Amino acid sequence: MIGPSFEAVLDAAAGGDEAAFGILWRDLQPGLLRYLEALAPGAAEDLASETWLRIVQGLGRFTGDERAFRGWVFTVARHRAVDRWRRRVRRRDELVPADALAGLPAPDDPAGAAVEAISSRAAVALIATLPPDQAEVVLLRVVAGLDVAQVAAITGKRPGNVRVLTHRALRRLADRLGADTRVRGAV
Amino acid sequence: MGSDGVFPAEMPEHGPALIDALDDNTAERLVRGRVSPDDAPPGYAGVAKVLQAAAGPAVPEELAGQEPALATFRAYGPSSAARARPRGREQARPDGRRRGRPDGRGRVDGRGRGRVVALALAGVVAGGLWTAAGAPSPAGLPSRAGAPQSGGAGSGAPGSLTQARPMTPPVTGAAANARAPVQPPAPPPRLGYPPMQGPHNRAGRVPARPGR
Numbered sequence A: 001m002i003g004p005s006f007e008a009v010l011d012a013a014a015g016g017d018e019a020a021f022g023i024l025w026r027d028l029q030p031g032l033l034r035y036l037e038a039l040a041p042g043a044a045e046d047l048a049s050e051t052w053l054r055i056v057q058g059l060g061r062f063t064g065d066e067r068a069f070r071g072w073v074f075t076v077a078r079h080r081a082v083d084r085w086r087r088r089v090r091r092r093d094e095l096v097p098a099d100a101l102a103g104l105p106a107p108d109d110p111a112g113a114a115v116e117a118i119s120s121r122a123a124v125a126l127i128a129t130l131p132p133d134q135a136e137v138v139l140l141r142v143v144a145g146l147d148v149a150q151v152a153a154i155t156g157k158r159p160g161n162v163r164v165l166t167h168r169a170l171r172r173l174a175d176r177l178g179a180d181t182r183v184r185g186a187v
Numbered sequence B: 001m002g003s004d005g006v007f008p009a010e011m012p013e014h015g016p017a018l019i020d021a022l023d024d025n026t027a028e029r030l031v032r033g034r035v036s037p038d039d040a041p042p043g044y045a046g047v048a049k050v051l052q053a054a055a056g057p058a059v060p061e062e063l064a065g066q067e068p069a070l071a072t073f074r075a076y077g078p079s080s081a082a083r084a085r086p087r088g089r090e091q092a093r094p095d096g097r098r099r100g101r102p103d104g105r106g107r108v109d110g111r112g113r114g115r116v117v118a119l120a121l122a123g124v125v126a127g128g129l130w131t132a133a134g135a136p137s138p139a140g141l142p143s144r145a146g147a148p149q150s151g152g153a154g155s156g157a158p159g160s161l162t163q164a165r166p167m168t169p170p171v172t173g174a175a176a177n178a179r180a181p182v183q184p185p186a187p188p189p190r191l192g193y194p195p196m197q198g199p200h201n202r203a204g205r206v207p208a209r210p211g212r
Helices: A006-014 A018-039 A044-061 A066-090 A098-103 A110-117 A120-128 A132-142 A148-155 A159-186 B024-031 B045-054 B066-076 B078-092 B110-132 B158-163 B173-179
Strands: none
Touching: A006 A018, A006 A044, A006 A066, A018 A044, A018 A066, A018 A120, A018 A132, A018 B066, A044 A066, A044 B066, A066 A148, A120 A132, A120 A159, A120 B045, A132 A148, A132 A159, A132 B024, A132 B045, A148 A159, A159 B024, A159 B045, B024 B045, B066 B078
16 A cells, blocks of 8 residues: 555656656556466466556546555456457367466365465465355455445445455365364374 | 375365364455464464465566566556557547548648649640640740739749640541541630630630730
């Protein structure tokens, strides 16, 4: 989060100041990549680039505070991911790059990877193994830093539904990590 | 795929409640990263650790694309729009008065139109001279009397383009015989003076202005 200086930074960026735009980009890009990596594994960089292009083009017309700006950025990112998903559905023969697969942890061992390495990438990979709606809600709350109302608006769900999904996700994560710990202890 | 043959996401929830459910406040604090693993409720220490890691600071590889992002900003950002706006308007309106084709073709402004008319008239003059050169002058030099005089180069006289007929090259030889007899064309109707009685006029060439 940029904080109290956000308004000045946004105004400068909207006026064409590269340094100000760099501040916005560095603040949001890591979360954007983590969120998009869970939604579209292997395509996060491309989708983030598309997202920033839209943001740059609409920067001069944006009005709002930092909370609204973050919500806008992740809304655009989600639309990019959904568009890509629709394209993939139409083109079922699209190949997944081998490099992208090699970088991901095995589906049956993300918990161990997250607990041991505890890198942001491993943690996001573990969250991404949750059911898609739970994973997205948790990532928007944790990685993007959005509140319940914003997540509800972005995902098209009710705030109560977002809370329920969050609870289920945390519970499932705890179960998985606990089960992993128990398995490790038994072995 | 797990050892029991189902995908992890499809695995059933654990039957017995090994881990207590969270209250709203604790869940909110966990999600916001305000619960350290040591202070987490029983069974949620790993979750707190994972959530904090997911929201952790940026790693260098995540910020590696800053330069391309700045290039995008330069190319498509607000400042580029401000720069591109006059250029776009200039392309859209090459003459400054009306919208034209983006490639600049199709519309000719007033000055350009004058140039076109002048070039056409110059062609008419040159054609007339070339045609007149075929007829012997009294001094044995090519006659200039057949040159159109009603509208000089650059005059822009509306009727001058109607006199393009003298540009037709003279037909000689068998072709001339095949086309004979040639009827002399009527004098241009817009000339308000009587046709000259000279040989060039009888030959069907454009009469010169009286007094020349």
